[in-house]
Amino acid sequence: MNSANSALFTDLYQLTMLQGYHDAGMEDIAVFEFFVRKLRPGRGFLMAAGLEQALEFLENLRFSPEELAWLASTGRFSKNLLSHLETLRFTGDVHAMPEGTIFFPNEPILRVTAPIAQAQLVETRLINLLHFQTLIASKAARMKLMAPGKLLVDFGLHRAHGAEAGLLAARASYLAGFTGSATVQAGMQFNIPLFGTMAHSFVQAHDGETLAFDHFAHAQPDNVVLLIDTYDTEAAARKVVALAPELERQDIRIKGVRIDSGNLADHARQVRRILDAGGLQHATIFASGDLDEYLLRDMLAAGAPVDGFGVGTRMDTSSDMPYLDCAYKLQEYAGKARRKRSEGKQTWPGRKQVYRSYDADGRMVSDVVTLEEDVQPGEPLLKQVMRDGRRIAATTLADSRRHAAANLARLPEPLRRLQEPHVYPVEIAAALLRLAEQVDRDSSKP
Amino acid sequence: MNSANSALFTDLYQLTMLQGYHDAGMEDIAVFEFFVRKLRPGRGFLMAAGLEQALEFLENLRFSPEELAWLASTGRFSKNLLSHLETLRFTGDVHAMPEGTIFFPNEPILRVTAPIAQAQLVETRLINLLHFQTLIASKAARMKLMAPGKLLVDFGLHRAHGAEAGLLAARASYLAGFTGSATVQAGMQFNIPLFGTMAHSFVQAHDGETLAFDHFAHAQPDNVVLLIDTYDTEAAARKVVALAPELERQDIRIKGVRIDSGNLADHARQVRRILDAGGLQHATIFASGDLDEYLLRDMLAAGAPVDGFGVGTRMDTSSDMPYLDCAYKLQEYAGKARRKRSEGKQTWPGRKQVYRSYDADGRMVSDVVTLEEDVQPGEPLLKQVMRDGRRIAATTLADSRRHAAANLARLPEPLRRLQEPHVYPVEIAAALLRLAEQVDRDSSKP
Numbered sequence: 001m002n003s004a005n006s007a008l009f010t011d012l013y014q015l016t017m018l019q020g021y022h023d024a025g026m027e028d029i030a031v032f033e034f035f036v037r038k039l040r041p042g043r044g045f046l047m048a049a050g051l052e053q054a055l056e057f058l059e060n061l062r063f064s065p066e067e068l069a070w071l072a073s074t075g076r077f078s079k080n081l082l083s084h085l086e087t088l089r090f091t092g093d094v095h096a097m098p099e100g101t102i103f104f105p106n107e108p109i110l111r112v113t114a115p116i117a118q119a120q121l122v123e124t125r126l127i128n129l130l131h132f133q134t135l136i137a138s139k140a141a142r143m144k145l146m147a148p149g150k151l152l153v154d155f156g157l158h159r160a161h162g163a164e165a166g167l168l169a170a171r172a173s174y175l176a177g178f179t180g181s182a183t184v185q186a187g188m189q190f191n192i193p194l195f196g197t198m199a200h201s202f203v204q205a206h207d208g209e210t211l212a213f214d215h216f217a218h219a220q221p222d223n224v225v226l227l228i229d230t231y232d233t234e235a236a237a238r239k240v241v242a243l244a245p246e247l248e249r250q251d252i253r254i255k256g257v258r259i260d261s262g263n264l265a266d267h268a269r270q271v272r273r274i275l276d277a278g279g280l281q282h283a284t285i286f287a288s289g290d291l292d293e294y295l296l297r298d299m300l301a302a303g304a305p306v307d308g309f310g311v312g313t314r315m316d317t318s319s320d321m322p323y324l325d326c327a328y329k330l331q332e333y334a335g336k337a338r339r340k341r342s343e344g345k346q347t348w349p350g351r352k353q354v355y356r357s358y359d360a361d362g363r364m365v366s367d368v369v370t371l372e373e374d375v376q377p378g379e380p381l382l383k384q385v386m387r388d389g390r391r392i393a394a395t396t397l398a399d400s401r402r403h404a405a406a407n408l409a410r411l412p413e414p415l416r417r418l419q420e421p422h423v424y425p426v427e428i429a430a431a432l433l434r435l436a437e438q439v440d441r442d443s444s445k446p
Numbered sequence: 447m448n449s450a451n452s453a454l455f456t457d458l459y460q461l462t463m464l465q466g467y468h469d470a471g472m473e474d475i476a477v478f479e480f481f482v483r484k485l486r487p488g489r490g491f492l493m494a495a496g497l498e499q500a501l502e503f504l505e506n507l508r509f510s511p512e513e514l515a516w517l518a519s520t521g522r523f524s525k526n527l528l529s530h531l532e533t534l535r536f537t538g539d540v541h542a543m544p545e546g547t548i549f550f551p552n553e554p555i556l557r558v559t560a561p562i563a564q565a566q567l568v569e570t571r572l573i574n575l576l577h578f579q580t581l582i583a584s585k586a587a588r589m590k591l592m593a594p595g596k597l598l599v600d601f602g603l604h605r606a607h608g609a610e611a612g613l614l615a616a617r618a619s620y621l622a623g624f625t626g627s628a629t630v631q632a633g634m635q636f637n638i639p640l641f642g643t644m645a646h647s648f649v650q651a652h653d654g655e656t657l658a659f660d661h662f663a664h665a666q667p668d669n670v671v672l673l674i675d676t677y678d679t680e681a682a683a684r685k686v687v688a689l690a691p692e693l694e695r696q697d698i699r700i701k702g703v704r705i706d707s708g709n710l711a712d713h714a715r716q717v718r719r720i721l722d723a724g725g726l727q728h729a730t731i732f733a734s735g736d737l738d739e740y741l742l743r744d745m746l747a748a749g750a751p752v753d754g755f756g757v758g759t760r761m762d763t764s765s766d767m768p769y770l771d772c773a774y775k776l777q778e779y780a781g782k783a784r785r786k787r788s789e790g791k792q793t794w795p796g797r798k799q800v801y802r803s804y805d806a807d808g809r810m811v812s813d814v815v816t817l818e819e820d821v822q823p824g825e826p827l828l829k830q831v832m833r834d835g836r837r838i839a840a841t842t843l844a845d846s847r848r849h850a851a852a853n854l855a856r857l858p859e860p861l862r863r864l865q866e867p868h869v870y871p872v873e874i875a876a877a878l879l880r881l882a883e884q885v886d887r888d889s890s891k892p
Contacts, residue, residue: 004450004608004609004610006609006631008630008631008633008634009603009609009612009613009629009630009631010603010629010630010631011601011603011604011628011629011630011642012628012629012630012633012640012641012642013628013642013643013644013645014642014645015630015642016642016643016644016662016665016666016669017644017645017647017648017662019665019666020644020648020661020662020665020666021648021651022665023661023664023665024661024665026651030647030651032647067634070634074633074640076666076669116651120645120647120648123604123645123647124603124604125609127604127605128603128604128605128606128608128609128612129608131604131605132606132607132608135607155457157455157456157457157570157574158457158569158570158573158574158577159573159574159577159769159770159772160574160578160607161578161581161606161607161608161610161611161615161763161768162450162574162575162578162607162608162609162610162611162613162614163450163452163455163571163574163608163610164450164607164608164609164610164611165607165608165610165611166455166574167455167608168608182457182458182459183455183456183457183458184454184455184456184457184458184461185452185454185455185456187454187458187520188454188513188516194458194520195458196457196458196459196460196461196462197459197462198459198462198463198466199459199460199463199566199569200775200776200786200788201463201476201478201566201569201775201776202463202466202467202566204776204779204784204785204786205467205472205476205562205776205779205780205784207782215466215469215470216462216463216466218469219462219465219466219468219469219470220462220465220466220522223462223522229788229789230786230787230788231786231787231788231889232787260788261788261789261790261791262788262789262790313769314769317607317763317768317769318768319768319769322607322763322764322765322768323605323759323760323763323765324605326605329646329647330646330647330650330651333650333651334651336653338650338651339650340646340650340676340677341676341677341678342646342675342676342677342706342707342708343675343707343708344707344708345707443677
């Protein structure tokens with residue numbers, strides 16, 4: 001399959017619109033903003049993610065000769081437009097909230113300012129990149145809040161929606177506070193700590209569980225975490241205890257066990273007793289299998305002796321809410337503010353900024369969304385990150401992860417709840433309300 | 447980002463297990479099968495998809511020098527294993543149901559027969575590829591059943607989970623009967639028909655809707671579908687009618703309009719009246735915006751005059767069910783059948799085949815899952831598609847799409863329902879039950 005960097009990861013209408021702008025000689029500066037329209041029930045906040053990949057995409061945007069030849073072969077576009085596409089690069093400015101920033105509906109997390117053809121063309125892939133990582137970081141942050149201090153590992157690649165989704169879910173969950181991932185590519189590409197031991201097939205392929213455990217311990221002596229639920233969880237825990245002394249004699253220490261089926265909390269309690277009685281008090285218990293933030297909360301509230309969790313499918317697909325109601329909308333063109341008024345999908349016009357206020361303890365109190373030039377008290381959340389198509393400063397994933405942790409620490413208690421969280425106050429400033437009214441008045445003229 | 451063909455799109459445990467198999471000298475033939483454990487409420491059937499990409503992955507499997515160097519740098523693997531990985535290729539056999547085949551829980555749709563290291567290593571990406579396209583084809587097939595004869599276009603790239611998800615959702619939905627996609631890359635790569643016109647930003651960027659429509663009509667004279675809901679849907683429809691005669695004089699014909707917000711059925715009725723009264727009886731109405739199979743059914747049942755639908759997010763994320771409970775499990779190793787007995791996740795051992803029976807009208811009646819050597823009446827659904835690591839025959843996407851349509855035509859009425867579909871009878875043959883009992887007896891010995 002083709003590289004994900006192809007400029008043809010776009011909707012056809014971006015190109016047909018480019019033909020339209022081109023033929024009409026429309027080349028002025030456009031301002032688009034990316035935002036989420038509303039939260040779903042049960043969600044109190046979102047966490048911005050995906051900016052790094054979005055900027056990488058903008059910096060590398062170009063049509064290859066093969067792509068241009070293919071576009072020409074469709075007969076849909078003029079020669080003029082195609083030669084324009086040949087030299088097209090992204091030369092605009094980008095303002096954005098840093099990755100890891102907590103945000104709310106109607107707050108832009110990214111603004112693109114560029115000649116309209118450029119700003120329009122990049123819409124599809126920008127949404128695609130920002131939407132997915134924001135979706136996953138927001139989901140992972142909920143898990144991090146429910147399981148503070150626990151080892152949290154992304155196990156989701158196999159049921160993520162494609163390879164890129166698996167890779168970027170590893171990144172977004174690590175950003176939001178996960179300890180690491182099982183996805184090897186995420187280790188190589190993003191330097192994310194990797195975790196992994198064995199699957200049931202390893203146990204099944206052996207004639208006997210003890211033999212499988214022994215083979216694995218010798219093959220990975222620094223990483224002996226044994227999967228104990230292939231046949232009978234407690235029986236396997238006793239086999240682990242029985243095997244331990246022989247391994248100790250060979251200087252191999254059993255680090256822990258993994259349980260992947262049944263009632264995880266009950267099994268964890270029984271296995272903990274078996275390990276402790278067998279002298280393996282140091283061995284940890286790692287749980288996996290259809291986990292999500294609700295199950296983490298309930299298991300830990302019930303005092304299940306679990307040290308770490310492998311969270312897969314339900315995080316990598318954000319299964320209870322697999323998409324955000326997000327948009328990338330034109331807010332200004334040729335110096336004039338613009339507004340879409342479609343039913344239920346109205347936008348706030350103009351170039352915007354978001355200001356955040358904190359209480360004396362540093363907790364978030366409220367936000368104001370206003371126009372860029374209308375300076376308000378509080379911390380401005382959008383910062384310039386790209387000028388004339390080039391990034392202004394490099395941000396490492398480690399920086400972003402620290403920023404995310406700091407943001408989560410400032411989140412007020414009533415917003416952390418998994419169910420019926422408070423609604424965080426986001427005010428639309430008077431200046432923005434006035435502009436919206438004015439745009440409506442102007443555009444209601446014929 | 448790295449190519450999706452990297453061998454490192456795998457879980458770390460595949461590699462730690464390979465170290466274990468390698469050190470233990472385990473090199474025998476393993477048989478793994480991919481299947482879905484159960485359907486979710488409301489789903490009557492699944493449609494197999496993703497085989498083409500799975501076979502492509504197997505044929506091209508190899509570790510690059512950079513990947514090997516990186517693996518070495520982790521210190522987790524022996525020199526011996528790394529030099530084994532350097533020359534590792536997939537040399538096994540694959541049996542599978544053709545793409546587009548309808549299938550049910552516990553029926554393997556793919557079987558891999560290969561030396562255990564190979565068969566194990568490919569698990570993560572095989573699941574990743576088969577799971578996602580099967581998920582989307584199954585969702586898209588439901589839409590196709592609800593809107594027979596309508597133009598159905600995939601609009602989902604922007605909110606799909608990454609670029610690969612968008613591309614493969616375009617493929618899977620086309621396979622299942624969609625007319626085409628908006629994703630340009632899907633046109634170039636899979637020759638899928640492309641559809642697309644304009645976004646709201648195009649209208650907003652102009653000082654007046656009529657001017658935007660006129661510009662677009664001249665830029666895409668063969669493809670004049672106008673988006674009419676940016677400000678006021680019915681007012682825009684009247685502008686379309688007013689513009690039509692001038693365009694006709696220039697030999698440009700308005701092909702249709704698109705509505706993307708509000709009550710789509712109500713707007714479609716009013717717009718139809720306006721277009722008809724204005725002499726645009728030939729112009730079609732295309733609807734989009736948060737659509738899924740339930741809304742398609744309800745709109746068409748209510749007689750909404752809609753000719754085509756753009757379906758995006760809810761299909762590309764399979765939003766009501768964003769994952770399948772699928773698995774790729776070891777069923778045989780070194781000539782011995784194997785069985786996992788984890789609670790709620792037991793598997794059927796051995797190499798299996800699925801036979802399907804039809805009634806006199808060609809409708810599906812029931813399936814039997816049995817062992818490969820236990821020949822049963824009916825049509826065997828699994829066919830050999832790869833021998834010694836090479837594909838046996840090429841199947842085009844057009845072939846698969848025809849196969850999917852033929853399968854949907856054979857689906858009994860009670861299975862087509864969106865709610866409370868019948869449960870299709872899938873029998874586990876006596877030979878398979880006997881083998882499972884025998885495996886349990888054998889492995890309960892120490």
